[in-house]
């Protein structure tokens with residue numbers, strides 16, 4: 228028996244969590260926590276289930292050629308040589324007939340790591356062979372990234388905080404942050420539990436009483452989705468009207484704060500953003516808003532942890548920007564135990580080498596949320612006429628907004644290829660499906676989503692059942708274009724890892740390989756702490772040297788539920804990574820619609836009934852789960868469930884509960900980022 232370090236490298240909010248594989252007789256018998264990481268940096272149940280994921284009977288084991296209509300699921304196994312020849316020819320034809328930008332790189336972070344990074348490897352291959360159209364931003368945090376980059380300039384990447392600083396907090400505010408289910412790094416969950424055990428009060432502002440909230444015994448402040456900015460304005464109004472804001476302190480650190488206060492007080496538009504004004508919009512009682520403003524200001528330091536949810540709304544940029552303003556206004560900005568209001572993971576990780584994308588300077592660009600529109604419309608609305616897609620580490624057809632549009636987009640393509648472990652909806656719409664290796668079959672260096680550490684894993688299991696690594700596949704395709712050396716630079720996978728380690732800050736590489744973990748020196752970083760303490764001596768990398776709040780669009784509240792319409796949220800589930808992994812195991816397939824008892828009763832629905840959920844984009848059906856843990860007027864359908872055909876032919880609705888049947892590709896007003904919460908839906912019995 229051997230105990231071998233491992234990590235998943237999945238796009239889950241952890242990315243690199245320290246695990247240990249028990250290997251017996253050439254098989255992984257179980258996966259546990261890696262004690263070399265200490266008590267707080269830990270994986271999740273999905274990581275401990277990695278061996279089952281690897282051994283799933285639903286894994287793809289041979290290259291597949293589509294033999295029926297797109298989406299029919301009709302495929303025939305073919306040899307690797309034939310599959311690679313077909314992919315090479317399909318892409319080369321497209322390039323010669325329609326130009327390089329006619330190929331869309333539709334890859335994402337299904338596999339992360341210094342080498343086996345599906346998004347980077349796909350771009351590297353496509354850039355090496357002529358270029359392509361690439362997607363800008365991410366479905367995860369594009370709106371927040373947009374706003375925070377403008378606020379912090381070049382220092383955006385050091386504006387987060389280390390989870391270990393939480394022990395210094397006097398009050399923790401989770402704003403739309405369901406940490407124990409959605410993960411925001413490998414350390415935050417255990418540190419929150421530690422904070423609770425130390426008696427630090429925790430408040431959760433969320434439309435749902437989440438599992439995180441219940442497990443931590445946190446207080447709940449329910450709010451309508453997409454109205455966070457209204458509550459934030461009202462908090463600022465209250466802080467200002469009670470004279471609790473040290474304006475000199477704030478204005479030494481921020482440009483634009485005075486203009487924000489003018490807006491909040493109504494000096495600009497005649498509308499004072501009072502707690503009473505906000506109550507009508509966000510559903511939080513005015514008295515509770517007053518109390519929260521006072522508590523936030525008094526309990527120094529207050530740590531604000533924004534989740535991704537509040538920026539996946541129609542005006543998500545504004546919520547992200549106002550998180551920063553609130554921490555400035557309350558004197559908690561950049562203080563140990565406080566935060567800047569930025570996303571927690573915006574901090575450097577230890578230096579290591581990693582695979583490059585090659586020269587993509589000539590590529591065309593499309594906002595990620597609009598990929599299907601760009602295929603369907605092409606020029607002049609979009610820069611290129613897309614005729615082919617290459618997908619690895621992503622399930623865009625199901626995971627992108629508006630599944631019906633995504634299907635139509637795929638149906639127009641001349642050629643589509645993907646790397647996959649399972650027959651996902653995206654794979655079903657491709658011409659060629661190439662079976663990819665699992666995390667246990669790839670040596671790599673893990674770069675965590677958050678935290679000052681690196682992980683190592685050897686290739687624990689061989690690739691002997693027909694699957695290949697993404698790197699192997701791209702190298703073989705580049706060879707067919709006469710560009711193998713340009714893609715590989717003459718290196719094997721293990722030689723790349725050697726070169727990354729040589730370029731890293733890790734001194735004792737042998738210990739790193741044996742224990743599987745390396746920690747950087749600083750593990751209690753309060754982002755932008757130097758600037759916060761002395762803004763004159765340590766100016767920010769912005770034009771003004773200060774945080775720039777921008778006098779732009781103070782317009783960010785939206786609809787409250789009304790009439791027949793309810794507001795949909797589409798949160799993550801702890802037992803799956805988005806729509807990856809084949810909805811495996813079977814228990815994960817059931818995706819229920821969580822609904823307040825009163826809303827269900829008003830529609831004649833009982834627990835377990837099947838309901839249609841309909842939005843402007845489409846509809847899906849799901850079983851109803853009655854709940855007292857969700858605010859009235861809001862329903863929750865977790866993201867990631869695979870869609871089913873709208874008509875099963877037997878009169879019964881297919882109970883898929885596919886959230887992206889209901890979302891839109893329009894995007895946020897300011898940065899065209901994805902909107903996954905606060906969507907108006909109608910619910911009726913199926």
Ligand code: SF4
Pocket residue numbers: 234235236237238239240241242243244269270271272273274275410413804
């Ligand atoms: S959080 Fe992600 S990377 Fe970490 S153990 Fe869970 S599934 Fe694996």
